[in-house]
Every structure is written in C-alpha cells, then in structure tokens.
Amino acid sequence: MGKLLIVGSVAFDDIETPFGKSDKILGGAGTFIGLAASQFKVESAVVSVVGEDFPQEYLDIFTAHNIDISGIEVVKGGKTFYWKGKYHNDLNSRDTLVTELNTMADFNPIVPDNFKNADVVMLGNLHPNIQLGVIAQMKERPKLIIADTMNFWMDNTWDELMEVIAKIDVLTINDEEARQMTSEYSLVKAAAKIQEMGPKYVVIKKGEHGALLFHKEHVFFAPALPLEEVFDPTGAGDTFAGGFAGYLAESKNISFESLKNAIIHGSNLASFSVERFGTERMLELEKHEVERRLMQFKELTQFNIELT
C-alpha cells in the first residue's frame, strides 16, 4: 500500500457563515488533508502538534480513519492552535477574528520512523522552515513531494520559501498568490515561472472557479462542481490537496495523466467538504456518494467533438 506523509495544522476552528455558527470544532489543514486522503487505499500519517486541551475523541477520529497519529505531538499544559473567522455573505471572502498559534508557534515536526520512506509527502501551508525540516528527515527521496503555501510566507520568509520550492515536485497555490510570486498576471506565464523555480508541476487553485494543473506545455483544468448551496468553504483547499495527494499515493503513478485524475478526485472531495461546517460532511462521507459525484464531474466536463 502507498504511504502518505501529511504535515499540517491540527486545530480548533470557530466559524461563522451567513448560515450559522459552528462554535469550536475540529479543523486545521492536516485534519482536512488527512480525512480526504483517507478515501483512498493508503497508509497515512499526520505530523502536527496540539495542546493538552485537544480532546481524545478528536484524536480518535484520525485513528478511526486509519491515520497514524504517532506524529501528532500533544504538548502538556499547551493549548491547541485556534482560528476564528467570519465569512461574508458571498462566502468568497472572510475576516479572521482570532488567531492563537499556541503550541503551533513552536512546532517542531518529528516524522515517525515508519513514514520516513513515504511515497508521497504532502506539506500543508506552514512556515517554510518546518516544510524543509520534514523533507530533511526523509530517509529516501519520496516519489512525490507536494507543498502548499500562501502569501504570508512570500511576504515574510521569501528565501526559505524559495528553498522549499526548489526541493518539491508540486506546488499548490491560489491564483492571486501565483501572480504575486511571479509578478505575472497571466496564470500561464506565472505557472511557467514557478516551474523554473523548481516544481515540475504547478496546481493553481481558483476556489469556486476550479483548479489548473500545469506541466511543461500541458495544461489541465478541473472545475469546481456547481453546487446549489455552499455552506462553509473552510478546509476546501486542504480537502482538495488531500484528495490529490491521496489518489497519487494510492496509484503510485506519477505522470501528467495521473495528476489530472488526482485533481479531479481533489475537486470532487472538496465539493463535499463545503456542504457542512468543518469536517462534518467528510466524516460521514460514503464511497457510493463519492463515486456518484465523480460521475457528475464526468458529465460536467466530458464532450465528444470529432476532429477531422
């Protein structure tokens, strides 16, 4: 079975949308990535840190989804990373009301021994030095290293971020950040410049407008599934990344064709994630629902024009 190592926050989220308030619930990039990846036949582990206030029942959720938690450090007397945010009416933008890094401020990731030979490494959006620290612990070069990042690290830790980018195979980044990183408005040009910095593949996330996969002169596009209702976008990008990484860890096939399938699987899972608060929808998701919606993705995008 393919091995997937995930590094990312495990946290409390406190979310307000036009539809209601979640109160303090399970969140964090590592959580969403792990739950999405658990839809695939993979051995996965999440490396993260939480405080003593993190409930056992939340840890049990990971275990129940076959996610190894030996790399989730529980800091005695520490408090878990806490984020509180409020979405605007169109759900496309949000205000962060509270960010308490707590134990995450001193996060020193320790990769469990039996995951130092993981096939795929998914580095969630974290300080580039943490991402570098994880890469350095791998016993052999993974088949694929994927990293997510954001504008905060570009603004504050550019050099370290460039070190990460030189070492990875896939960068996932949103459209505005790709533009900021390269000073190119055209995403085609931005993706080409990012590939020059290191990664062979660039995934540009456009939220409700889908995601683009770039590799050399090839481009593939996966739309977001048009939904009647988006309830809570929190974690959609990480769910996307988890589906992407999970599929590749299962298939162990690293090719453009395979990465195309991976971003469809990622988009598919993200379409569920936004239907409820936080991880709610992912926790009850059943295989037949996933397959049924994959069929909708096919209907949404496949056509048959004969070329002469």
Next chain:
Amino acid sequence: MGKLLIVGSVAFDDIETPFGKSDKILGGAGTFIGLAASQFKVESAVVSVVGEDFPQEYLDIFTAHNIDISGIEVVKGGKTFYWKGKYHNDLNSRDTLVTELNTMADFNPIVPDNFKNADVVMLGNLHPNIQLGVIAQMKERPKLIIADTMNFWMDNTWDELMEVIAKIDVLTINDEEARQMTSEYSLVKAAAKIQEMGPKYVVIKKGEHGALLFHKEHVFFAPALPLEEVFDPTGAGDTFAGGFAGYLAESKNISFESLKNAIIHGSNLASFSVERFGTERMLELEKHEVERRLMQFKELTQFNIELT
C-alpha cells in the same frame, strides 16, 4: 445548409487596453457573432443598422464571410453606433468613455424574406422590444431561439425582457446578471429559476472563468482556454455566442449533447478573438488553427477515471 439569423449591433469601437489603442475600428455584437458563425457551414444574415459613415470596406468584410447584409440598413445622413472604452490593467473591467447610439437609437429591424424561415435565431444584446420584433417576423417557429441580454434591460425594461425570455429556448447571460435576475447567489439555483421563466437552456458566461450550460438537472462546463496573453476582451462574449449559434445552425441537432459541443466551439473561437484588437484575429483565422485549438480544449478538460 442551416440558416442562421443574427440580430445585433454593427458599430464602431474605439478601444484602449494596457497594450495600446485601437482607434475607431469595426465592432458591435452582430459583427462578432457573424464572424464567429462564419466558421461553420451555415447561411447567415445579420440584421442591423448603420449610418452613412459606415465604410463600404466594412460591409465587404461581411459579404466576404458569406454573411447576408440585406438586413443591414444604411441610414442616409445617419451616423453609426459608436462606443469608446478603456480597460483596466487586469482586463477584467472597463470604463465606458463614450456611447453614441446614433442610428441604433431608432433601430427597427427588418428580417430579410429569405431568413424568415431561419433554423436558428441569435438575438444579440438589444432592447427586448427589438428582440420581440424580430421573433414576430419569423414565418415559422425557428428550431432554436437564443437571446443575449444584460443588466441594463433588467433595470429598465423588465416586463419586456420577461416577454422575450418566455419566448426563447436559450438565454445567455453573465454570472452577475443571472444572480441579479433571480436574486439567487448560487448559479445552480439561478439557472433553475431562469428555466422556470421560459428558456429550456441557460448559458451562464463567467468570462475568463468559462461558461456553464444548464438544462433541467444537467450541467456542463466549458473553461476559457488559459492564455499567455489577453490583448483585448472586446467581443469575446459575442464571439462565444456566434460560435455557439453557428455550430447549432450547422448541425441542426438541438440536444443537450449538441449544445455541449456548441459551447466548446464558442469558447474556442472566443479564445482567438481576445488575441488582437476588435475583429482582427477573427478576420485572419484559419481552419487548421481552430481545429488545433479544439484539440487543446480536449487536452484541457478530458480525463479518464474508471468508475467501478
């Protein structure tokens, strides 16, 4: 051969983009629709009005593209509709600097006799009463009536617009306008409401984010081709509509599958239109370029996930 009747402005455009100024050039929805549709094996006619200042060489362009111009009235002593606009740096928004309706203000469309039995009617974005006037002149119900509209007509001529919408088969509209028309933020819900108003099919245009086709519970999505450079977006939406209508007039096959192909053809042609000022690119477009880019659309969107 399928017959396509196009009703839309034939105009002078004066465009400024970050890349330069066009001066006064050939423009107008009817022009872009006609040129795009001329890529297909159809008999087409444009119904419009221009002034005496409209150059014969521009009329010759229509004729050279096998577009019947007997429905383009040339008003003696009149001036041609003139629009001047300036795009912002990201090309996603623009300011209208000058709009001189001129002869367009009293446009009274006369459908040429030999197009009163057209298979497909494409009603460009015009006063709903003009659109209704054209429908009323048809000898028999066309196989397909497509209409484009915009927020201006919603704000000022709602009742007349609703009359149009009750009589057509396909409404093309942009995302913000679909939301305004239905008071629904979700495009899925908006498209469902519009279908209740009359049209069996709804095409929601999202500019650089592609276009959605809705029909009952079916959705299809065509992305815009990611381009290295967008030079001038003027006419992209009309070129899309022209490719859509032209394909359907050629195929005479009105089904969801056929409309899927039509929006791919429309998106494909629109991707050329934006590469130069105004109609420049469409005027030199060759069949092999069109086919080659259709292949890129396939690569951009087609994947092969086996479902169990």
